[in-house]
Amino acid sequence: MNTLWQDLRYGIRMLAKSPGFTAVALLTLALGIGANTAIFSLIDGILMRALPIQDAQDVVALKWRALKTPDRHNSSSYGDCAQSYARSGPSTSCSFSQPFYNDVASQIGAFSSVAAFANAGQINLSGNGTASVLTGQAISGEFFRLLGVGAAVGRLIAPSDDSLSAQPVVVLNYGYWMSQFGGSPSAIGKTVRLNNVPFTIIGVAERRFDSLSPGRVYSLWIPLSTLPQINPHSWVKTRATDIYSWWLVIIGRLKPGVSRLEAQAAVTTLFRNEMLHAAKPLSKPEDDPRVDVLPAQSGLTGSTTNVSKELYVLMMAVGIVLLIACANVGGLLLSRATARQKEIAVRLALGAGRGRIVRQLLTESAFLSLVGGALGILFASWGTHTIVSLIASNSDRPLGFSPGIDGRVLAFTFAVSILTGIVFGLAPAFRGTRVDLTPALKEGTRGSAAEGRAGARWFTLSNGLVTAQVALAVVVLVGAGLLVRTLQNLKNIDPGFDTRNLLTFELDPTLIGYKTPQIAAFYRELQERLAAMPGVESVSYSGSTLLSGSLWETGFHLAGTPKDQESDADYLPVGADFFSMMHMRLLAGRNFNSGDFAQAEAAEERDRARQAAQQAKEAGLPAPAGNAAVPESAANEAPVPVIVNKTFVQKYFPNVNPLGQHFGEREANPEKGDWAAPGWVILGVVSDAKYDSLRNAIAPTMYVPSSGGNINFEVRTRTNPTAMTASIRSVVSQMDSNLPVFNVHTQTQLIDRLLFQERMIAKLSGFFGGLALVLACIGLYGLLSYEVSRRTREMGIRTALGAQQRDVLRLVVGQGIVLVVAGAAMGIGVAVGVTRYLQSMLYDVHANDPVTIVAVAILLLFVGLAACYIPARRATLVDPMVALRYE
Structure with missing residues (x-):
């Protein structure tokens, strides 16, 4: 020391x-x-x-996998774990049915406690000032106790709260409590209304806990048993006893001395029994259904799945x-x-x-x-x-x-x-x-000795380091160039509709108890009022805003194909005048009229009633009163009118007139629980437009008339659309002050958000690429400056013997350019091998794109010339008399 x-x-x-x-x-x-x-x-x-959470190493999450997707009639997931679905191939997810959760909790002795949770969806909270829409999580009674999470104020949800006879209670997120209730303890015991249902605030979760899945933030937690009270859909009421409805994430805490593999074997046995031996089996033995018991830390990935690859690419760059x-x-x-x-x-x-x-x-x-x-x-x-x-x-x-x-x-x-x-x-x-003592201790010999060594061995360690710097800079710059080109390519895509002066916002009247006929009337009146506002050009609505990242899909049978073959298409409910408002061209046929909307609404009501009856039957419950019987034939029902895009026609009706074509007819199949349906009929064809993503190719798309449910309004303005926000909120408030307007964005903002990851990775990689280039040039400049200083006598002798300034300039710059060219060649070779790992992040550009590589090489050459010129210029100014006296 x-x-x-x-x-x-x-x-x-x-x-x-x-x-x-x-x-x-x-x-x-x-x-x-x-x-x-x-x-x-x-x-x-x-x-x-x-x-x-407490003792996180003992908390596990359940995740199923099978060689073929189980035959469920619905499944809900919200990104809590990495999952994959295929229509007929291997699938995996962490969504399970509530009956299976109950069986795990009661029959598997490997866990000291078991809990479940699910996204409760959008919740309208009123009774605390202005109504707002927020995201909540539904949890079982053991949830907080299993995780070891405490209360900042009050108490948390307990098993006694998660029963049909208990009074509805809610626990607030700490951040939400601070922002909306001012952190006041008086909030405990207060009654608020969630989707118009009174709930009592019983506590606030401790500050460090937002959710179990990384990146998820929930404003509140409610018991699982209260979900049917705040969600009007009939299928929510039946899924508590429905083994064919999968929607819960199951977690458990291992008992001391029990390994994950032991718990996994027990759970898999139970899972296979229920999958293969239910009244209507969900899988076949050859599908090999099983459950993996994973550490919650790695099994519940949450939002990390979306950003992990980009972060590792940036880590490689830095x-x-x-x-x-x-x-x-x-x-x-x-x-x-x-x-x-x-x-x-x-x-x-x-x-x-x-x-x-x-x-x-x-x-x-x-x-x-x-x-x-x-x-x-x-x-x-x-x-x-x-x-x-x-x-x-x-x-x-x-x-x-x-x-x-x-x-x-x-x-x-x-x-x-x-x-x-x-x-x-x-x-x-x-x-x-490594010093030769005798020459080093003599005055005036350092320069000549060094020069002799340099002359004997041109490629020194210093030159090698500079060459390596240039090569590494090329690798970073090529990667950054590819990512920047990807962003530019995405920005230049024509989405198929006019994105200018378009404001979008979301409404969901069902959250406060509106029924379908009321919703249809409300939307019609709101559309008329908005269209009458000064500065508004046109108004319509859709089930999902285009290029917002959300996507609906549907499957159907196409006439002339085998009975078990299913086709698929993207699916978007739209309102009146949607295509003209979005500036999408009608290529053939006609637009929707009021009769089409009435016919579609009646079909939706029949389907909802039949689905509720079918699910009640499968769950062993009596059919809801007033529900339509499940028909054996749909011969007396008219098909639902739809408008399809150009790609739909090219794929499914390439050589015939698509107008009037029927598709999607379905015969009754009691074994699968399917009722007969009349399918759809094509009224018109519109131009292609991007749906959920700019990256994805345009898929066959069908637009159906809709007048109810949770929808997104689109308002095209003649001026800046953001200036209309306050006026729109005022119009909605005049119609119903309890109905909040949320997710208000311009279409341009939505596209910017859609490209956010590409924009961020391009900016950061570009910054780090520039930093690498600057550091490499500093290294080149430092080496040449040192070389000029070390070879001052040589430069003087050359000048004294008649060398011109351009000769000295060429000598120094030539040495630097050789290093740049050698480094660039090495870097391009490495980049060609490395950048292929970026291919999944690129769009419309190859990982070994020659344009990007050549552009980087030219940039490096020009910057390298600038770095070489300054020390080379100084070498040309050496006075021969001063140089000859050097040392």
Whole structure:
């Protein structure tokens, strides 16, 4: 420790004597280490943060898998786990039926407790000022107790609250309690209305808990038993006893001494029994249905699935930036070691061991790296805050992640700093001690000796480091270029409709008790009132806003194909004048009229009634009063009128007139619980338009007339659409003050949000690519500056013997350009192999796109020329008389 302290003090003195070198090295290291710290803090906060629960290692989540999708009649999931569905292939998910949850809780002894939860959907909360729409989670009574989550105020939901006879209660999220109730304890015991149903606030969850699935934030929690009270759909009431309705995520806490594999074997046995031996089996033995019992930390991925790949790509980019920084500082230290040869020779001559000097030089480099890491934390803190603010600006809801500089991030920074100091310090330290004492101790011989060695061996370690920096910069720049081109390609896509001056907002009258006839009348009146507003050009609505990320699909049978073959299409309910309002061209046939809407509404009512009757039958409950009987034939029912897009016609009716064509007729199938249905008939054909995503190819799409349910209004204005927001809210409030308007955005904002990940990854990768380029050029500039300084006598002799300025300029620039070209060639070779891993993130551009590669090479050449010119210009100004007296 005594010699370490001596080495440290000596190193600080030596660094202080070279303030220019020290400043450049510290800035380079701060940028490299800070960039890595910033991205690691995001990865740590999003992908690696421990669950905010007690003894998380004992909490597990259930996830089923099968070689063929089970024969359920409905399934709901909300992104709590990574899942995959196929119509006839392998599938996996974490959604289960409530009867299966009850069986696991009562029959599986491997768990000390079992709980379940599900997204409660959009909830209209009133009774606390202005009504608002928020997201809630429905949980079983054991949920909070199993997780070990406490209450900040009041109490949490208990098993006694999760029964049909209990009074409806609600627990608030801590952040929501603070923002909407001012953090007042008087909120406990207060009654609020959720979807017009009174609920009593009994408590507030502790501050650290937002949800079990990473990235999800719920404003409140309600018992599972209360869902039928706040959701008007009949299928919600029957699914508590329906083994064919899968909608719950099941978690458990393992008993002490019980392994996950033991619990998995027990649960799989129960699952296979219910899947293969139910009254109507959901799977066949060859489908191999089974359950995986996974740690909740890895099984419940939440929102992390959407961003993990992008974060790892950024981590690779900043890792390359750090390597460039190491090579840069390593080159500076090599130059400095050459300049310190006389000092090292004196120390060796006085008896110092080479190991002792190596330790001294490594201490200096480690100290330099640690100070650079400390400065990098400041850069990382700013960078993390900027990225989090950028992410938050793209969402209307609170973030479920809280990246920051904590102990784990600091430990990462410290480890990276130490490793960096060793990496860039080793070569200069060992190189610096390889000194020939006799020439090094003589005055005036350093230059000639060095020149002799350089002349004998052109490709030195310093040249190699600069070449490596250029090669690594090319890899980062090519990746950034591909991502930037992807963003530009997506922005240039024609979506098939006019996105200008379009304001969208969402309404859901069913949340406050509206019935279908009331909803239809309400929408008609609202559409008329909005259309009459000054500045409004046209108004319509749809089941989902185009390019908002949501998608409806439906399957149907096409005449002339095998009975068991199902076709599919995207499905969008729309209101009157939708196509003219969106500026979509009608290519054939006619638009919807009032009779079409009435016919579609009647068909929807019949289907809802029949579905409720069928589900009640499967669940062993009496059929709801007044529901229509399930018909054996639909011969007396007219098909529902639809308008299809051009792609639909090209795929399913390529050689016939599509107008009047019927499709989707269905015969009754009691074994599958299907009733007869008349299908659809084509009234018209419209131009193609993007639906949920700009990336996806346009699929066959059918537009159906709709006048009820949860819909999105679209208002086309003659002026700035955002200026109409207050007026629209006022019109809706005049019609019903309890009906909130939510998800208000312009179409341009929706597209920006849809491209947010591409925009963020392009910006960050572009920034890191630019940083890599700057660091590589600084390394090139430093090397050539040192070479010019070292070869001052040579330059003077050349000039004295008649060399022109252009000859000296060509000599220095040529050396730099050779290094740039060699580095670019190596970098392009590496990039061709590495960028193929980006292919899934690209759009309309190949991973080995020659245009991007050539553009990066040209950019690098021009920037390299600029970096070479300054030291080359200085070499041309060498005075021969001064140079000949050098040293």
